[in-house]
Amino acid sequence: MRWFTKPKDATPVEELQLEAMHAVIDALRGEPSFEDIDWCAFAVVAQADGRAIARVDAIYYDDHGHPDEMILSTRRMRPYLQDLLLATEGPDESLWQVAVLSYHQPSNHFAMKFYRPGDAEPYLMSPERWEAIAELVRPPELARD
Numbered sequence: 001m002r003w004f005t006k007p008k009d010a011t012p013v014e015e016l017q018l019e020a021m022h023a024v025i026d027a028l029r030g031e032p033s034f035e036d037i038d039w040c041a042f043a044v045v046a047q048a049d050g051r052a053i054a055r056v057d058a059i060y061y062d063d064h065g066h067p068d069e070m071i072l073s074t075r076r077m078r079p080y081l082q083d084l085l086l087a088t089e090g091p092d093e094s095l096w097q098v099a100v101l102s103y104h105q106p107s108n109h110f111a112m113k114f115y116r117p118g119d120a121e122p123y124l125m126s127p128e129r130w131e132a133i134a135e136l137v138r139p140p141e142l143a144r145d
Helices: 012-029 074-088 127-137
Strands: 039-047 053-061 096-104 109-115
Touching: none
Parallel strands: none
Antiparallel strands: 039 053, 039 096, 096 109
């Protein structure tokens, strides 16, 4: 089941983000304690050109946390990224990107930040694009008027 529909004018980065979100949701659906998790964050490491998602792993969750507290800096992500590159025998890390997604299970709310090695700030989808995508997964009871 695909939870997100790719916009016809999606950029390559947005396409990669959507695929990352699908992979994370698939991982979430297989998590045994999923119903007990309020906030959780997953890291997705993918080739910069968007050809492949190498791996999806849970890296942190706190059922009393706030999403802003869970977005990791590229500096904190670096050891984890290097471990993944070694495990997957990937290319130089400058060619890779890291996406961090947080998910609030009670409200079915997603937040995504996308990092490229060396970036001080994450790449973010435009508010308009994110809102259009969020509308596709927002439960009817949380729909905006």
